[in-house]
Structures are given as structure tokens and as C-alpha cells.
Amino acid sequence: MKIHKEGYRSILVAFIVFAIINLLAFYFIASFSAVLGWLIFLATFGLFLFIISFFRIPKRDHHSGETSIVSPCDGTVVVMEEVEPDEYFKEKRLQLSIFMSPLNVHVNRNPVSGEVLYSQYHPGKFLVAWHPKSSTDNERHSVVYRTGGKEVLVKQIAGALAKRIVNYLKPGDKVVQGAEMGFIKFGSRVDLLLPLDTKIDVKLNQKVKGGVTVLGSW
Template structure:
């Protein structure tokens, strides 16, 4: 398991805050309010470990094949339905929606190898994921990956908690295999 490079700064800042908070607590209250220092230590350590787990990249084994599409993220499949795509394809497509909870790994992967033929960033809101308009009104990135005659549209949609600007592969770049879905 490794940590995604986007998490280095957040983890470093959180570690400094963790250390400073606990040193100050023990310095001023260590003997007189030991229970408070222990409580602050346990809670702040829990938050630090949660942040580290948020950016983790666990090792995975995949079944790869010429006509297989791998789920681009961890989470729970909440919708599999036919829908009309209005962004790129302009026709009926099968939509698979995956909800990532705060406990899931928040690194998106290439769902297949191929050529990036479309990449679009959309500014937007940061509505909660269960809001029906979050998929069309929230900040998001879209990328279309082409492999032979097969094209897949992948959307990364920011939410109220994970509100960040994602880096997607540039058009005309080639994606080789399953790895982090960014410019790295």
C-alpha cells in the first residue's frame, strides 16, 4: 500500500497539527487533566489515521481482458440503468454509478487501457452525493477512453466532502492498464 501524492501535503499539515496539539495539551494539562490529554490524543490520532486511509492506494489484483472494463473506484454501486448521455455521446447508454463513502479509497483508476479522446472539466457546486442534481450540478471531470471501436465515458463528480479538482489524462494520451486516473 502506498499514499497518493495528492495526500502528502494534507497529511503533513495534519501531522504537524496533531503533534502541536498533543505537545501543548501534555505541556499545560498533563498532570492535572490526564484524562483530557488522553482523550485529545486518541481523537486526534483517529482523525490523522482516517486522513491517511483516505489517500491510501492499496495493492490490487485485477482480471484483465480485451473486452473487460474495471470499476474505476472503490465504493457501492448504487445505480445501473439506461440513460441518455447529453454531454458526449448524445444517445442512450448504460450508466453505472458508484458512490464513494469517506471510508473508501479515493483514488480513481483507469477502467480500461486505450486512447483519451475527450477530456472536459465542469465547474460546479458541492452538493451532497444523494442530491439528485449532484451528478449534473457538482464540479466534475469527464473523460472518454477509446479502445478499438469501444468508447467509455468516465465522470469524476466532486461532493460535499471530497470537493477537489481532479486531474484527468490529457486528450490524445494513451492509458496503459489499470493505474491511477490522473496525469501521473
């Protein structure tokens, strides 16, 4: 397991805060209450480990397939429905949404191999990620891939806690399925807008793994 580069600064800040809190607790609390001092240490150490784990990159064998769409993130499938797109596409698409809790791995990956046609950041609100309007009202970054004559839009959506979306792609890039496309910090959601004839291979409330679980095919 590795630590993602997007976590270096956050982990450093967390370590400094951890060290300051425990130094103060040692000098001002532990001297008259060792138990309270240990409780503070254990609580802050647990939080520090949680922040480190949030930026983890587990070792995995990623799926590869020309006609398959793999999950761009870890999480739970929460939406599968036909929608009228709010950007790029003019015709109806099949929306598949994945909710990412703070406990999930938060690296985002390319669901397909192909060419990037569109990459656009949108400022917005910070509604909870499962809110129906989070797809259109929240801070988000949208990317459109073209592969084998098909086009797929992937939307990274910020949640109530996630206030920093990172995306590495730009129009014209040639990308590989399963490679990193970005990162969202501290819980959020990813939407995919797929062609209506896509054969879906997952169900609502199913747990999925980024770069591994096949969401569908054509």
C-alpha cells in the same frame, strides 16, 4: 501498501495540527487532568491515522481484458439506468454510478485500455454524492475513452466533502486498463456512461474494487 502522492501535503498539514493540539493540551490541560490529555491525544491520533489511510494504495492484482470494463474506483454501485447524456454523447447511454465513502480507497483507475478522446473539467456545486443532480450539477471531471470501436465516458464527481478532483489525462493519451487516471479527495462518486448493449456483471448495492471488479463487457 503505499501512500498516494496526492496525500503528502494533506498528511503534513494533519501532522502539524496534531502536534500543535497535543503540545497545547500537554501544557494547559494534562497538568491538571491527565485523563483529558490522553483522550485528546487518542482522538487526534485516530483522526491523523484516518487521514493517512484515506490516501492508501493497497497492493492488488488488477484485472486485464480487452472486452471487459473494470471498476474505476472502490465503492458501492448505486445507479444503473438509461440516461440522456448531458455532454459529449448525443444518444442514450447506460449509466452506472459508484458511491465512494470516506473509508474507501480513492485512487481512480482507467476502466479500459485505449485512447483518450476527451478530458474536461467542470466547476459546479458540492451536493452530497448520492443526490440525483450531483452527476450534472456538482464539480466534476469527464473523460472519454475509445477502445475497440466502443466509447466510454467516466465522470469523477465531487461530493459535499470532496472539493478537489485530480485528473491526469488529456486527449490523445494512450492508456492502460487499471492504471491511475486521477484521485478525488474525501468521499465522492464516479459515473460511467456505457453503450446500451453493454452486458452488466454487477448488481445494485454491490461492493466493487477499483481495477479489480469487472463491471461489464461487450
